[in-house]
Structure formats: structure tokens, C-alpha cells
Amino acid sequence: MAAMALITSSLISCPNPNIHQLKPNLLPRSLKQSLSLRKPERKQLVSRICCSTANKPDFSSTAKIRSEVLSPFRSVRMFFYLAFAASATLGGLIAFTQLIGALSNPSRAVGVLDILKGLGIDLAAVLLFAFLYTRENSAKNAQLEKLSREESLSNLRLRVDEKKVIPVSALRGVARLVILVGPSSFLVESFRRSKPFTEALLDRAVLVVPFATDGDKPDFEFEEDDEPRNKRLWQLTPVYTSEWARWIEEQKKLANVPIDSPVYLSLRMDGRVRGSGVGYPPWNAFVAQLPPMKGMWSGILDGMDGRVL
Template sequence: MFFYIAFIASAGLGGLIATTQLIGALANSSRASEIPDTLKNLGIDFGAVSLFAFLYFQENKSKNAQVARLSREENLSNLKLRVDKKRIIPVSSFRGIARLVICAGPASYVTESFKLSEPLTESLLDRGVLVVPFVTDGNLPTLEFEESEELKPPGARRKRLWQLAPVFISEWSEWIDQQKKMAGVSSESPVYLSLRLDGRVRGSGVGYPPWNALVAQLPPVKGMWTGLLDGFDGRV
């Protein structure tokens, strides 16, 4: 961006000199032969100023968007989650440990998301996925787990996948509403956000989380891939 400003200043100075030369040539008929070259130089300088000004503003816009995105992600990392009856920790504590998927919508939406994830429970957990259900209508979703976790391990695995719960609901609601507003999404629309291992937002959208796509695209968090692909969860 510094060089863009320098090029703009240089071309602007050249344009100013070319303008004075053009005025002098127009005022003096004996210098009429200089007009074509002067106009050519003035056009080049004007084009250079326009080009580098455009590049500067594009770069500045991109920088501001990146800063805003990082700020939103930092605010997200400070939101709190309840892990169990005794532990409340911020989202940032899951960096390098789990890939959170936030499901925000009415209780019926959360219930259906729960049902759609059931066939892929093992695969999602193998990839470090943990779900954060955020209910927006004040009702309770129907999340049916097996009663005896010891006798029926699948029930325990399902409960582990869906064990997290948002704390300080007003802060969560404010953050999600801001994201919807910036994305031009209706405040009533159910949405999902998936995070990478490094805590950055990997993807988001309206509707149900793409459980199948997550399983297909994400590497396991155990075995030979542990550490090697941390954070390489696709485009941000």
C-alpha cells in the first residue's frame, strides 16, 4: 500500500508537469508540435493515477474486511460454553482440540440437525467435531440419548457429540445476529457455522449443517494425520 501511494504521488506530479506544459503549448503557437506528446504523457500519468488508486482502495477494502473478520472471530472465541455441570470454558479453549459446529435456530431446527447427524456420529467424532446447539425460540429441542451409557455406548457417543451448551445466551444471540446482518440473512433464518481446528470460521450457511461434506472433507484428528493437518480444514 505504501508503494501504491508513492506511485500515485509520482504519477500525479508527472501529470501536473504535463498539464503545465500543455497549457504553455496551447498558449504558444510555436510549440504546437509538442501538444500530441504532452497529451500522450498526460494520458499515461492519468491512467497510472487511476490504476494505482484503484489498487490501493481494493487493498484497503480487503484489509478492512480481514480485520473485521478477525475481530468477529476473536469475539466468538471469547463466548462461553458449558462442557458439563462443573466446567464452563471459552470457545478459544477448543483450539487445536475440536472443530466446533454451531447450529443456531428454533428448537425444531436443532432437533432435525440432531437426527441428521445420527448416522455419522462416529465419523464426526473421529474428525474432532463437536456440536454447539443454540436454540433461538426459547423452546427445548428433542435430543434423545440412550438412557444407559454403560450398556449402550452409541448413546454415550451421541451425547458427547452434542454435549456442549452455550452460556450467557444474550452474548451468543448478539454475535449471531451480527453475523446474519452482515451476511444479509434474515434474523429468523436457521444457520450453521463450522470452525477449523485453529478456531477460525471454516464455513457457514443457511439451513442444516452439511454433515456428509464435513466427514468427506475433514481429516481425522487421530493417527498419522494428527498435527500435520491441524488447521488445514479447507478455505476460510
């Protein structure tokens, strides 16, 4: 047992295990053959064995908890799918042994049809529950990937003013962010198109996050008679732009959108993505779809920001 533990600990450590120190008389024949390989080949073999699981997605505990909250009965369903599939598999094995006995004994040949019927039902049940489990597991992984991307977005930083920098997550329950990505000319034109809806957007707690992909700082020209409140719509600025650029590039690749295309993303009050598109954001649609944060509709329609994409 001590020898096997030594072998296992030596193989599991990915960074260049010192295999030469193992005693040859303690090793099985297959492992001796592996050790007889040349050093480059041995390194490649060990790294392939040890690091085969490195590409598996590693979801954070926060994403897993949020997934459980959003789909509380998924784990129960997956458990029962596995249990029913295991039960059907066991029944199929029993039916298969009975079928072999019936075929080898002519006196029991009368019951072959019933055995085949039961075996077919068991096989169909195994396939059905395996399909249901696979579909549920795929949906779970897709949801976890989406939540992980949203968690990465929530960790990105924004500058509110010269002295205050906050993460995106700090605005959950406070504001509905609209992220604009494109060259400075696209951002300036989006700013111009938003002017007629400034008051209505602010009443709906909409804040814009402009991200210039060409490195130029957009020049938003506010009029002299604009109130300070109206400037709040465009006061947020992304910080650590390399992290923002990496996250945006990943989203474009997932959506099969060209990297240089100007896009917008609309977030719900809870920080989840409610809408996105290529081109200029539909400010009038935001005003029509989002409920105001004040007045008779406040409280009743909180969180009614549309379905999550």
C-alpha cells in the same frame, strides 16, 4: 498559539464543551458566527463536528495483527501504489504547466502533442494506482471486519460441565465446532440425524454447540448403551445467551438470511468459519471432508479444514 490550542481543545471534546468561557476577541469571525447561534443549534453543530468519526470501525490490535499475518505484503503494495500515484501526479502537474507554456508560445507549439501524450500517461497512471489502492484498502477493511467478527465469536462463552465455563477461543487447535441455531425441534432433529456419524465426527474432533432460539431446552435422548464418549459430541452449552443471540443476528443480517431461519456454522480447527448454510448440517459431508485427528493422517492434514468463508 495558546488561544488556538484553547479553541481546539474546546471543540474536540464531544460531551458539551463550555464554549461560553472563550473570549470573543480571540476568536476568528467564522467561529464568532457559530457562537452566535442559539444553544440547541450550537450543540448540534459542535456534536456534528466532533463526533463525525464516531461511526468509523475500530478494529482491535489482535485483528490487525492477524490481518498482517494473513496478508503480509498488503501494506507494502499499498505503500507503492501511493508512491506511484504521487509520482504520476507530480509528473502530470509538470506536464500541465509545460502544456500551458507551449500553448501560450507559438514557437513551442510543435511539442504540444508530446506533452499531451505524457500528460495522458500520467493521468492514466494516477487512475490505475488509485484504483489498485482503493481495491486493496477495501479488501483490507473486509478482512478486518471478518476477523473482528471471528474475534467476537472467540470471546463467547461455553459451558463444558457444571463447573467449567470456557471461551470459544480455548478450543482452537482442539476441536472443530459446529454451531446450530434454531428452535429446539430443529436441534433435536439435527441430533437424531447425527447419530449414525457420531463416532466418525468425534474422530475428527467435531463438537456441536446447540443454540435454541425459542428459549426451550432441547431434549437429547441418549440411549442407555451409549458410551460416555458419544455424549461428548453434544455436551457444550452456550452461556450468556444474549451475547450469542446478538452475534448470530449480526451474521444473519450480513448473509441476508431471515432472522427466524435455522442455520449452522462450521468452524475450522483454528476457529475461523469454513462453512455455513440454512437448514440441517450435512453430517456426512463433514465426515467426508474433514481428516481424522488420529491415525496415519494426523499431523499431515492438520488445519486442512477447507477454505475460509
